[in-house]
Amino acid sequence: MPYNKMMILGLTGGIGSGKTTVARFFEALGVAVYYADDRAKRLMVQDQDLVASIKSLLGQEAYTTDGRLNRAFIASKVFADAELLQQLNQLVHPAVGRDFSKWAQEQEGSYVLKEAAILFENGSYKQADKNILVTAPLETRLERVMKRDGATREAVLARMEHQWPDEQKIPLADFVIENIDLEETRKQVNSLHKQLISFKK
Structure with a gap:
């Protein structure tokens, strides 16, 4: 495996799913995160x-x-x-x-994360050892982005059309984190982190 046997994990999620929030939780555990879009x-x-x-x-x-x-x-x-x-x-x-x-x-470290919005759409998920998908209900995602960006519902839906729906991405993901309640999400991240550092490649 490349990079001195360090695992490469892709991290993605549709607009409003909270993939950046999940990435920050991993960072708090000492995991290096590469923010591809930035x-x-x-x-x-x-x-x-x-x-x-x-x-x-x-x-x-x-x-x-x-x-x-x-x-x-x-x-x-x-x-x-x-x-x-x-x-x-x-x-x-x-x-x-x-x-x-x-x-x-x-x-x-044991692994690094590559956070990207269109990881599956552009095929770069194939370059990772494992991939994590962050999901949330559509209405929750819409509300988050409308509040965050001051955008209309129609504008957010138009932006979502440039990304695959979760139903298309879930079969390609190795792990799925459902991000509705922040504390529950943090627990999912902690549990997955323990699992990842225990892997022997």
Whole structure:
């Protein structure tokens, strides 16, 4: 197994499921967590090869004059064109994969987590030894995101359409954490952590 026999675990969940909350619980137990979506945003600005590729795909307007991502412009382009979104993902995901490999080699412990929103959709779950899916009822997820982002129900549902439903992801997951009550979720994380550190690969 790569990275000095350290287990690689994917951690994902649909919008509003609370996958980041679950990731923080693992961090509190001393587990290193790689936040793929945050790292991707950083790489899209700092990785010069990736920047050049994105400008080639979307045009110079993809970046502001001071080098920051022009998020509004990018969103207006890719969310109206599924093929263009796929092409952008095909540029970003390999860069994230390389960054994760380098990061993982620097970590210590029995296992590390790679937290990503579309782990199953983009196929990167296949690169993990095990995968954890965080779930919650649809109405709970909707309420969380509407409250968090000040978004309308329709807007949240539209964003959810870009992700697979839980029914499609559950068969691919090795572990499922149902995140409704925070204390119950914490207990599930603690129990799974004990199980993971006991594995002998």
